[in-house]
Amino acid sequence: xxxxxxxxxxxxxxxxxxxxxxxxxxxxxxxxxxxxxxxxxxxxxxxxxxxxxxxxxxxxxxxxxxxxxxxxxxxxxxxxxxxxxxxxxxxxxxxxxxxxxxxxxxxxx
Amino acid sequence: xxxxxxxxxxxxxxxxxxxxxxxxxxxxxxxxxxxxxxxxxxxxxxxxxxxxxxxxxxxxxxxxxxxxxxxxxxxxxxxxxxxxxxxxxxxxxxxxxxxxxxxxxxxxxxxxx
Numbered sequence: 001x002x003x004x005x006x007x008x009x010x011x012x013x014x015x016x017x018x019x020x021x022x023x024x025x026x027x028x029x030x031x032x033x034x035x036x037x038x039x040x041x042x043x044x045x046x047x048x049x050x051x052x053x054x055x056x057x058x059x060x061x062x063x064x065x066x067x068x069x070x071x072x073x074x075x076x077x078x079x080x081x082x083x084x085x086x087x088x089x090x091x092x093x094x095x096x097x098x099x100x101x102x103x104x105x106x107x108x109x
Numbered sequence: 110x111x112x113x114x115x116x117x118x119x120x121x122x123x124x125x126x127x128x129x130x131x132x133x134x135x136x137x138x139x140x141x142x143x144x145x146x147x148x149x150x151x152x153x154x155x156x157x158x159x160x161x162x163x164x165x166x167x168x169x170x171x172x173x174x175x176x177x178x179x180x181x182x183x184x185x186x187x188x189x190x191x192x193x194x195x196x197x198x199x200x201x202x203x204x205x206x207x208x209x210x211x212x213x214x215x216x217x218x219x220x221x222x
Contacts, residue, residue, distance in 0.1 A: 031208050042113075042199050042213035043152065050208070088151055090211075095140070095165055097211055099151035 004100035006089055011106045018076040020103045022089030025070065032065065033090040033097070034074045043088060046074070081107050112136050113214035115200050121220045124190060130217045132183040132200030138212070140205035141183040143175060146197040146216070158183060159205050190221045 003025045012018045024032065030051050035043040049056045049063045049072070056063045062075040076083055086102040113134045122128050132141065140159045144152035157165035158177040166175075172194075174186040183200055197218050201211040 031210070033210055035213075040215075040218075042115075042215040043201075043211075045210050045212065048210055092208075092210075095157050095159065095205075096154050102149075102151055 004089055004091055004098050006087075006100040006103045008101060009104050009106070011108060012079050013108050014079060014081060016079055018074075018079045018083065018105055018107075020074045020076075020087050020089075020105065022072040022074075022100055023070055024072065024089070024091045024098075024100075026091055026093050026098070031092045032072050033092070034061075034063065035088040035090060035099075037086045037088065037102070039085075046087075076105075079105075079107050081109065083107055113200055113202055113212055115198075115214035115217050117217055118215070119218045119220075121222060122187065122190065123222055124192075126190075127186070127188045129187065130185040130198055130200075130219075132185075132214055133181055134200075134202040134212070134214075135181055136202060136212065137180075138202035138204055139180060140203045140209075141177060142201040142203075142211065143183070143185050144199040144201060144213075146199055152199055156185075187219075190219075192221050195219055195221045 005023045033048040034046040036046050037043045060077045064073045084107045088102045089100040090097045116131045143155040146152045155169045156175045161177045172189050176184040197216045199216045200214045203209040
């Protein structure tokens with residue numbers, strides 16, 4: 001079956017950049033997504049990228065896609081304490097969305 | 110604020126109870142989903158409704174019974190649950206197109222005692 005992998009933890013200092021990485025297996029995925037989940041809440045769509053793009057920027061967020069290596073990354077510039085959350089990478093597979101295990105981002109003051 | 114509304118936010122039920130989780134969206138989406146999320150894990154797909162018809166059932170036990178009364182509403186009926194069914198239950202919706210992302214509600218935190 002399809003598989004999405006992420007590193008489980010990341011700690012950064014407030015004001016630094018965070019880079020969260022993801023690898024996926026389905027080469028036919030047309031869209032790849034990043035979701036953010038804060039404690040006690042559902043998943044919030046942050047951004048997504050079409051597979052014929054290699055970069056997408058949206059304010060503090062930059063998504064990079066290396067389709068050859070099936071590698072996706074999310075860069076958060078000027079990371080703030082409010083960015084502390086779990087970040088899920090997901091690929092759209094048929095009618096399902098396959099989620100990675102999530103990366104827990106901790107922002108240290 | 111989320112555009113997908115789930116009620117109740119929290120639910121505690123015994124193993125012999127019958128309860129229902131409710132989900133509503135007014136974005137005109139034609140696909141609705143139930144996901145189950147255990148602590149520190151990603152969401153796991155349970156059911157998908159497309160145009161009010163059940164299109165995916167991921168081998169979910171029959172003690173979970175979904176219902177889609179119309180394109181805006183999705184219910185999950187619960188009966189004779191087990192303690193291991195305690196989890197966050199998330200509803201989501203999408204346009205049901207290949208390039209359409211999921212929009213999630215804030216979930217119902219279910220505890221089975």
